[in-house]
Amino acid sequence: MASAKQDFERFVEWLHLQEKNIPSEVRRLANLSLANFDSLAATSRNRSQRSIYLVDLIRATLALTSDAPPAFQAVAANGAWPWKRLRHLTLGPFRGFRNPEPFDLQKPIILFYGPNGSGKTSFCESLEYALLGEVEEAGSKRIDAKTYLTNSHAQRFVPPILKATDQQGREVDVVSNAETYRFCFIEKNRIDAFSRIAARPAGQRSELIATLFGMDQFNEFVAHFNETVDRQLVLEVDKQVVLTARRDALATDQVTVDGEAKALQDLVNEEVQLGQTHSAEMTYAGLKQLIGSADAPCRLQELEGILNAVPPGNIGLTRPGLLQAFEKVHKLHGLVGEVSAALAERSSQVSFKDLYTSVSALQEAEGDHCPACNTPLEGPIHVVTNPYEKAKAGLAQLKDLGDLQESLRTRQSEAATASRELRQLLADMSKFIVALQEQDTSVGRYLADLAIEPAGDWWTNLYPAQLDPNPEAFVLEHLLIVADRVAEQDAASLLAQQERQKHIEERDGLNRFQLLIQAHDLKRQQCVDSIAEARTRIAAFDVTNAELIEQVAQEKRNIERDAPIKAAYDLFLTELRDYRDKLPGSLLAGLNETAMNLYNEFNRNDLDVDKLAALHLPLTGDEKIEIAFRGNPEARVDALHILSEGHIRCLGLAILLAKAQSIESPLVVFDDAINAIDHDHRGGIREAIFESDNFLQMQLIVTCHSNEFIKDIQQHLPPKRRGDCTVYLFRHHTGDYQPRVRGNIPTKNYIVKARAAKDELDDRAALASARQALEMLSEKMWRWLASHDLGMIGLQLPGVGAEPSLRNLCDALFKKLNEAATFNHANKTPLLVAFRRILGIPATNLVWTYLNKGTHEEADRDDFDAEWVEDVVHTLEELDDIDLRPGR
Structure with missing residues (x-):
C-alpha cells in the first residue's frame, strides 16, 4: 500500500491548507490515521472492521495527537529537480540478483533486453525502490517489503545504491521521494489495466485514471472507509430514556399513593351500589352472606342442592285408572264368552260352512266334474246337483255365522290388549314398590309373583271385588291403596317441576352477584397491593436503580466524548472523498494538448480524419475521456466507447508521458511498457519517443524482451543521438542464480x-x-x-x-x-x-x-x-x- 500511503500523505497535507479552515478535530483525525496508516489499511469495511479499529484508536489517542501539519518530504517543483540524470546503480542481493551488479547509467538512453525471467523486472524494481523507497508490487500483493525484496538464495537484500549527476555535473546520492518520482515510471501492468477498465460498463470506470497513474490502491483504501461510525459510538440517550421512563413510573406510583383514600372510598361506594342492586335493603356484607361459601353455606348452596336432586318421574297411575283397566278387561272377557256361547249353539253349521268353503276352493282345479265322485257336471251322464253351485248357495245362507266368528276374533284381541294394558299398569306399580323397597309387602309379593304375560282371566280373583272378603286375603283394595300413593307422588313431582324454574332463576341471579363480588374483591385487593407496591418502589427507587443511574451518568460522558468523534469522522470522510474525486483533475490538468499530440504521433499511420482534433481529459472521477476527430472536430465522443483496445493503450501511454513532460521529469523508466502496445503502433511510439524532439531533455530507460524493438530503436535514432545510447543484455543464470548481464552491446545500426x-x-x-x-x-x-x-x-x-x-x-x-x-x-x-x-x-x-x-x-x-x-x-x-x- 505504499502508493496509497503517499496519496494519503498528500491528502493530509492538502487538508492542513490554511485556506481550507478545517476544524482541529478533523486535522487530528487525519494525522492519527496517517500515523497508523499500515494498520488502518489492513482493515476493510466488511463487518465494520475499519470503523471499529478507528474508533478504538480515536478514543485512545486522538486527544494526544497534534493538529499541526506533519513533516512531509519536499516535492521537486518543475525545473528544480535535485539531479538531471542518473549516473550509476549497484544492486544485489536484491530480488533476482544474488550478488552485487553494477550498471553504468550515464547515457541519456539506456536499453535493456533479454528473455522473460532474466532479471529485467528486478532491475526496474531496484530503481523503483531507490527512487520511491517502496516497491508497489509488494504492497499490492500484501507481502512484507523485506520478504518481497530478499534474494531467496542469499537470504537477504541490500538497498540499491543509486547515484546521479546534478545540475553542476557533480555526482550525488539519489534520496528516495515517492511523491517526487512517482511519475517517472511507466509500467506495462498499468497500461494493461487501463485498457481492461475501459472495456467495463460506463458506471464502473471511476477508477480509470487512478489505475493509470497507479493510484488504484488509494482508491481502494478510501473505498473501505465505512459510511458512518455511528454504530461504534454512543450517540443516543438510551439509558436516559429508560431512567426517565422509570421516573415517570415513579411519579405514577406517587399519584397512586396520594389517591389511596379516594380509591378506597370509591370501592365502598361500589359495594353499596352492588348490594342495592339486589334489593333496596341489602348490604354488601349481607349479599356476600346470602351467597355463602363452601365453609359457610347459605341460600346459593341450598338452591344448588335442590336443583342437583333428581325429582321422581311421573308414573301416571291412579285409583280410577286402575279400576277402569280392571273393568275394561273384565267386560271384554264377558263379551268373548257370549260370542263363544253363540257359536257353540251353531256348531253343526260350522262344519257345513267349512265344507262349502273347501268345495268352492276346488272349483278352479276340478271345475268340470264333481270333486267327490268325479261325475261330469254336464253331458249324457252328469250329476244331479252341481256341487259348486250348492256350495255358493250354502255359504250365502251361512253368512251370519262368519260374522259371528269374526266378532269372536275381534273380542278376543280386544280382551288380550286390555289384559296387557292392565298388566303394564301393575308393572309400573311394581317399579314404584321396588323404588320404595317394599318388595316384602303383600302388594310387592303379589306383583313379583305375577307373570310378565299372564294367561286367561288372571284378574278374576281380585275383580270384581267380593262383598265380604277374607280379612287376610289379598284383595283389589290393596292395589288401589298403592295406586293412591303413586298418584300422590306424581302430584308432588309435578309441583317440584313447577318450582324448579324459579329456583334456577334465583340461583343464576345469585351466581351473577357472586362473580361481581369476586371481581370487586379482586379489584380491592389489587388496589391495596398496588398502593403497597408503589410505596415500596418509591422508598427503594434510588437503591434499586443505582446501577442505571450510574449508567446514565456514564452515557452522558460517552456522548460528550463520541459526539465530536462523529462530527470529525463525517467531515473527514467527506473531505477525503472530495479529494479522491478531484484527484484526476489535478493529475490531468493541462495535459490535453500534449497527450493529444503524442497520441497522434503514436498513430502516424492512421488516416488524417481519424487523428484527434481535440482531447478532453476528465477533471472529476465521474467525467468521461472525450475526443473529437479531425474528420468531425465539432463532435465530442466518449473515447473509451469509440477507440479500439490498441488505441486506448496508446492513449494511456500518451497521458503518462504527457504527465512526465508537464512536471519536467528528468527520467522516464519504461518497465516492459512497450510490450503492452500492439505491433502496429510500436513504430509510431518509437518515432515519437526516440526520434522526435519531445524527450531530448529526459533520460529514457527501457526494458523489453523484444530484441527487434531494441534493434529498431538503434536503427532509427538520429545520427547525433546514436552516441547517447547504451544497451544491456540480460540472460538467464547458468547455475549460480545470478543473471548474466552484458553491457556495451555493440550497436545494431x-x-x-x-x-x-x-x-x-x-x-x-x-x-x-x-x-x-x-x-x-x-x-x-x-x-x-x-x-x-x-x-x-x-x-x-x-x-x-x-x-x-x-x-x-x-x-x-x-x-x-x-x-x-x-x-x-x-x-x-x-x-x-x-x-x-x-x-x-x-x-x-x-x-x-x-x-x-x-x-x-x-x-x-x-x-x-x-x-x-x-x-x-x-x-x-x-x-x-x-x-x-x-x-x-
Missing part, C-alpha cells in the same frame, strides 16, 4: 556497422549492412514522400508474386522526386544527389548484385570495387543525416 566493416576493409560485410540500411532508408524516404502526397510510385516486378528489387525501388523513388517539378523542399536536392550517386553504380556491378540480393558465402568470387563500396557507405551516411520524419 546498419550504417554504423557498414562504416565499421568498411574501415576494416571488409567490403562484403559492409555491403551486407549497407543493403539493410538502404532498405530502411528507402522505406523511410517513401513514407516521407507519402506525407507530402508523393507516395504513389511505379515499380517493376520480375514476376508474379515476386518482391521488387532494391534498385528498382530506389529508381522509382528517384524518378518520383525528380519529376515532382512543383515540389520544393530542402531535402529534395540532397536526396536526388545521394540516389543519383547510388544509382550511378551500374546495375550489373557486383555491388548492386549484393545490394539487391544480399551477401552470401561464394567460392572464387571477384573482389568488390572498393571505391564504389565507399561511395555506397558514404552516400548512406549522407542520407542518414537528412531528416526524413513524416511531415518534416
Whole structure:
C-alpha cells in the first residue's frame, strides 16, 4: 500500500491548507490515521472492521495527537529537480540478483533486453525502490517489503545504491521521494489495466485514471472507509430514556399513593351500589352472606342442592285408572264368552260352512266334474246337483255365522290388549314398590309373583271385588291403596317441576352477584397491593436503580466524548472523498494538448480524419475521456466507447508521458511498457519517443524482451543521438542464480556497422549492412514522400508474386522526386544527389548484385570495387543525416 500511503500523505497535507479552515478535530483525525496508516489499511469495511479499529484508536489517542501539519518530504517543483540524470546503480542481493551488479547509467538512453525471467523486472524494481523507497508490487500483493525484496538464495537484500549527476555535473546520492518520482515510471501492468477498465460498463470506470497513474490502491483504501461510525459510538440517550421512563413510573406510583383514600372510598361506594342492586335493603356484607361459601353455606348452596336432586318421574297411575283397566278387561272377557256361547249353539253349521268353503276352493282345479265322485257336471251322464253351485248357495245362507266368528276374533284381541294394558299398569306399580323397597309387602309379593304375560282371566280373583272378603286375603283394595300413593307422588313431582324454574332463576341471579363480588374483591385487593407496591418502589427507587443511574451518568460522558468523534469522522470522510474525486483533475490538468499530440504521433499511420482534433481529459472521477476527430472536430465522443483496445493503450501511454513532460521529469523508466502496445503502433511510439524532439531533455530507460524493438530503436535514432545510447543484455543464470548481464552491446545500426566493416576493409560485410540500411532508408524516404502526397510510385516486378528489387525501388523513388517539378523542399536536392550517386553504380556491378540480393558465402568470387563500396557507405551516411520524419 505504499502508493496509497503517499496519496494519503498528500491528502493530509492538502487538508492542513490554511485556506481550507478545517476544524482541529478533523486535522487530528487525519494525522492519527496517517500515523497508523499500515494498520488502518489492513482493515476493510466488511463487518465494520475499519470503523471499529478507528474508533478504538480515536478514543485512545486522538486527544494526544497534534493538529499541526506533519513533516512531509519536499516535492521537486518543475525545473528544480535535485539531479538531471542518473549516473550509476549497484544492486544485489536484491530480488533476482544474488550478488552485487553494477550498471553504468550515464547515457541519456539506456536499453535493456533479454528473455522473460532474466532479471529485467528486478532491475526496474531496484530503481523503483531507490527512487520511491517502496516497491508497489509488494504492497499490492500484501507481502512484507523485506520478504518481497530478499534474494531467496542469499537470504537477504541490500538497498540499491543509486547515484546521479546534478545540475553542476557533480555526482550525488539519489534520496528516495515517492511523491517526487512517482511519475517517472511507466509500467506495462498499468497500461494493461487501463485498457481492461475501459472495456467495463460506463458506471464502473471511476477508477480509470487512478489505475493509470497507479493510484488504484488509494482508491481502494478510501473505498473501505465505512459510511458512518455511528454504530461504534454512543450517540443516543438510551439509558436516559429508560431512567426517565422509570421516573415517570415513579411519579405514577406517587399519584397512586396520594389517591389511596379516594380509591378506597370509591370501592365502598361500589359495594353499596352492588348490594342495592339486589334489593333496596341489602348490604354488601349481607349479599356476600346470602351467597355463602363452601365453609359457610347459605341460600346459593341450598338452591344448588335442590336443583342437583333428581325429582321422581311421573308414573301416571291412579285409583280410577286402575279400576277402569280392571273393568275394561273384565267386560271384554264377558263379551268373548257370549260370542263363544253363540257359536257353540251353531256348531253343526260350522262344519257345513267349512265344507262349502273347501268345495268352492276346488272349483278352479276340478271345475268340470264333481270333486267327490268325479261325475261330469254336464253331458249324457252328469250329476244331479252341481256341487259348486250348492256350495255358493250354502255359504250365502251361512253368512251370519262368519260374522259371528269374526266378532269372536275381534273380542278376543280386544280382551288380550286390555289384559296387557292392565298388566303394564301393575308393572309400573311394581317399579314404584321396588323404588320404595317394599318388595316384602303383600302388594310387592303379589306383583313379583305375577307373570310378565299372564294367561286367561288372571284378574278374576281380585275383580270384581267380593262383598265380604277374607280379612287376610289379598284383595283389589290393596292395589288401589298403592295406586293412591303413586298418584300422590306424581302430584308432588309435578309441583317440584313447577318450582324448579324459579329456583334456577334465583340461583343464576345469585351466581351473577357472586362473580361481581369476586371481581370487586379482586379489584380491592389489587388496589391495596398496588398502593403497597408503589410505596415500596418509591422508598427503594434510588437503591434499586443505582446501577442505571450510574449508567446514565456514564452515557452522558460517552456522548460528550463520541459526539465530536462523529462530527470529525463525517467531515473527514467527506473531505477525503472530495479529494479522491478531484484527484484526476489535478493529475490531468493541462495535459490535453500534449497527450493529444503524442497520441497522434503514436498513430502516424492512421488516416488524417481519424487523428484527434481535440482531447478532453476528465477533471472529476465521474467525467468521461472525450475526443473529437479531425474528420468531425465539432463532435465530442466518449473515447473509451469509440477507440479500439490498441488505441486506448496508446492513449494511456500518451497521458503518462504527457504527465512526465508537464512536471519536467528528468527520467522516464519504461518497465516492459512497450510490450503492452500492439505491433502496429510500436513504430509510431518509437518515432515519437526516440526520434522526435519531445524527450531530448529526459533520460529514457527501457526494458523489453523484444530484441527487434531494441534493434529498431538503434536503427532509427538520429545520427547525433546514436552516441547517447547504451544497451544491456540480460540472460538467464547458468547455475549460480545470478543473471548474466552484458553491457556495451555493440550497436545494431546498419550504417554504423557498414562504416565499421568498411574501415576494416571488409567490403562484403559492409555491403551486407549497407543493403539493410538502404532498405530502411528507402522505406523511410517513401513514407516521407507519402506525407507530402508523393507516395504513389511505379515499380517493376520480375514476376508474379515476386518482391521488387532494391534498385528498382530506389529508381522509382528517384524518378518520383525528380519529376515532382512543383515540389520544393530542402531535402529534395540532397536526396536526388545521394540516389543519383547510388544509382550511378551500374546495375550489373557486383555491388548492386549484393545490394539487391544480399551477401552470401561464394567460392572464387571477384573482389568488390572498393571505391564504389565507399561511395555506397558514404552516400548512406549522407542520407542518414537528412531528416526524413513524416511531415518534416
